[in-house]
Amino acid sequence: MPVSPGVTVVALLADPDAPTEIARHMAKTLPDRLADKSGQGRRFDVEVVSEPFTSGTEDPPTLMRRIMDRGSAENWDIVVALTDLPLHSHGRKLAVNLNHEHGLALLSLPSLGGLRLQTRARRAVEETVLGLAGPQTTDDVRYVVSGPRGYLRVLVGMVRANRPWRLVPGLSKALAAALATGAVATVNSTVWSLAASLSTPRLVISMVGSVAIMIGWLIVDAELWHRSPESSPEARQKARLYNASTVVTVGIGVLVCYVGLMVINLVWALFILNDQLFASVTQNPLHAEEYWTLAWFVASVATVGGALGSGLESDEAIRAAAYSKREQERRNVLHDNHGD
Known part of the structure; x- marks a missing residue:
């Protein structure tokens, strides 16, 4: 997915309820924060799209295909999808799934834990967008959480999502x-x-x-x-x-x-x-x-x-x-x- 010259259009594709609330809150300050961190005079436009993109599945490859199909129908440079479902990849808890070639990212909010979720989600989205907007290093990258601390963090995040x-x-x-x-x-x-x-x-x-x-x-x-x-x-x-x-x-x-x-x-x-x-x-x-x-x-x-x-x-x-x-x-x- 090519990046637009001068202005990078970022779509936050969020599941309804808590992910949408988080996305809308961070969208207020995200363009300025991304511009400050990226430098080089680059500007960012951020759109929030609330859709149940995880409907009927929690399989990461299937979700990535859905995100890719959704993004191909719009004039978006980068798509970051937010869900409050815990995701798994090959038996491990998935935090972020990146596809640099198409400018796509899938973020599982429970992997961020239950404390200071808004701040952690904003930082994760900022790092993801800046990484996708930068030079391509690899096509597909997965970040996972493991070990007892990772399990506890995902568990707390799931409980936080359940409110x-x-x-x-x-x-x-x-x-x-x-x-x-x-x-x-x-x-x-x-x-x-x-x-x-x-x-x-x-x-x-x-x-x-x-x-x-x-x-x-x-x-x-x-x-x-x-x-x-x-x-x-x-x-x-x-x-x-x-x-x-x-x-x-x-x-x-x-x-x-x-x-x-x-x-x-x-x-x-x-x-x-x-x-x-x-x-x-x-x-x-x-x-x-x-x-x-x-x-x-x-x-x-x-x-x-x-x-x-x-x-x-x-x-x-x-x-x-x-x-x-x-x-x-x-x-x-x-x-x-x-x-x-």
């Missing part, structure tokens, strides 16, 4: 059940006695157990666990990565819900409890420690109630809350193919 905090508003029925359970438990004298008798280790165990029940229930009930139809080592490696991202994503969402329930239960207890009545039942005065212990224990009880309430949610609603749009589509395609 686990969206799980909270996505579980409206489960939260309603949890809040109702917590409200009733807070005014139950038996719960008062139990909370007052529990040591800190037992409270921790009850918290971990309730959160684990909620995570397990959501994953099993909404069929979030990925089972690869293939038996190859690479397929099993992918399945482990996808399932790890599911557990972490759902786990973070559930922990956010748990903390929210604890705060709400504490406020409710401060408003509703009677000091004399509480002391007559538990033989303990109602001080700050008792409020905190009760709110903590009730949050565990309420979380179990929320797990039961999550059965009222549709599987589609839970998947929409737990996954990015590209990840939802990828799983739906794999589910349909497995069903066939």
Whole structure:
């Protein structure tokens, strides 16, 4: 793909949702930054095109052909495609795939990790564009991430792309059940006695157990666990990565819900409890420690109630809350193919 004299037209071909947001944000400053770094008076025009170019596949060669076909229909000098899907090449996690001859690049955002993603993505795009705009060295180059740190970075990037905090508003029925359970438990004298008798280790165990029940229930009930139809080592490696991202994503969402329930239960207890009545039942005065212990224990009880309430949610609603749009589509395609 020839580079236009004087002005280099760069297209950021981005999957919908997070990749598009990242591309649009960096496009505001990218032309000036590229011009400053390239020197020689070269100017850059940057266009953002939001399209689901990964629809139905996560195979890098197939994606590169799609990018090439898309770029050939436009007056673009360089095309950088951004996706929030993890990509693999020969059993290794792919970060960037470059085709210098045609001025194409495929960037997997999860390979950049989950922290300072906007900055890291901008730097990766800048380096990619400047490399493609410079002298040709080789036709096809792949940059991969490997080792435990690389695995962890991709995993964090996948969780970041899933935006686990969206799980909270996505579980409206489960939260309603949890809040109702917590409200009733807070005014139950038996719960008062139990909370007052529990040591800190037992409270921790009850918290971990309730959160684990909620995570397990959501994953099993909404069929979030990925089972690869293939038996190859690479397929099993992918399945482990996808399932790890599911557990972490759902786990973070559930922990956010748990903390929210604890705060709400504490406020409710401060408003509703009677000091004399509480002391007559538990033989303990109602001080700050008792409020905190009760709110903590009730949050565990309420979380179990929320797990039961999550059965009222549709599987589609839970998947929409737990996954990015590209990840939802990828799983739906794999589910349909497995069903066939």
